[in-house]
Amino acid sequence: MTLYFVMGGACNGKAEWVRSHFCLGQYPRVSWIKAYECSYYDWISEDSTDSLVVVEGIEYWIRDLSLQHESDKVRQIWKETLLNWDQWEKDGCKRKLVIIGSDITRGIVPVEKADRKWRDDAGWTFQDTVQLCDRVDNIWYGIGQRMK
Template sequence: MHVFIGGAYNGKTDYVMTLLADQKVELADGYIPNETPECDVLVIKNIEKWLVTQNLDNDEALVKTILTTLKALEENCTLYIIVTDMGRGVVPIEKQARLLRDTCGRLYQALFAEAESVVRIWYGIGEHIK
């Protein structure tokens, strides 16, 4: 598993797709597939859009479920995950927005721990942090 993180519109998808130019890539935008598609690389981006549709009250169980699903997907193809840094110390006023930010933070920590590599993208420039 390879994880790429950066702010919104910082060039994360372009960076990843350039890396994967010669491979058969399947892109899952805003959802986590139930089954692994036939491809060399599965790229999952905008997980936070999918998280909005989930019950965030028990984020520990949700994070475990997501990791289990991702590990199963990874058995058949290489997995690249693109996530958006949404924290930066700003605490949202709305409860649901705070739950989303907190859940994303916990999920990202778990993803980073499991990942083979982690790259931070800053306006199209990648910085390898793991």
Template structure:
């Protein structure tokens, strides 16, 4: 798995497209800003490259739907995706998430929770990933 993070509108998706010769129009590209990606148990793509863009939107949805246990729900998704990737040699999963943990702490509890859980989930994703990159201002930095 490859985890790519960085600021909003800093070129993460473009960097992934260039790196993997991919397109948002390909079958395996899930854009969580516009649509819903299949749930983890329904994750059955026919393509060998799957990109999930907008991981912070998934976190927001999970936070809104769950009073407690949000990190565990997200870990289950992550484990299911990693299982999918490992089942067939050559499969590649790329997660793209916008870092929402910098700046002013939101006043609303739900938004603070979203920010906190996003940070925890991004830590879990980074630990599970083989590669981690941060993209700021269109430039990538290798973290792992």
């Protein structure tokens, strides 16, 4: 896979790091999808003509899936999504997809069962994302650290 995964804490500069690191002006068509503003089921279509697609806030899509499915199914759907995105990249000349996620797995364990499940599902799907992506960067306070 050639997908990129950028993760880190909330409000730690992930989006700005992506804007700077990927020099968005060099791409003829860029889409920036905010997962917290649209449904998981509205994600990019295979016929997208964009050369760079950034998907920000995947933890919100994981929450949508977590509320609807058991954890194994959430992971299966997410892996299929990653494979579809990888194929989208391969099908087009110079296509790139950057996935941004906030790490919600640290800190105080949520009281509500659904929130705990979301946290667990996010941790597992982030692990799956790291395994399937070619490059992973962790951003803390605007500073990127390449992990893979």
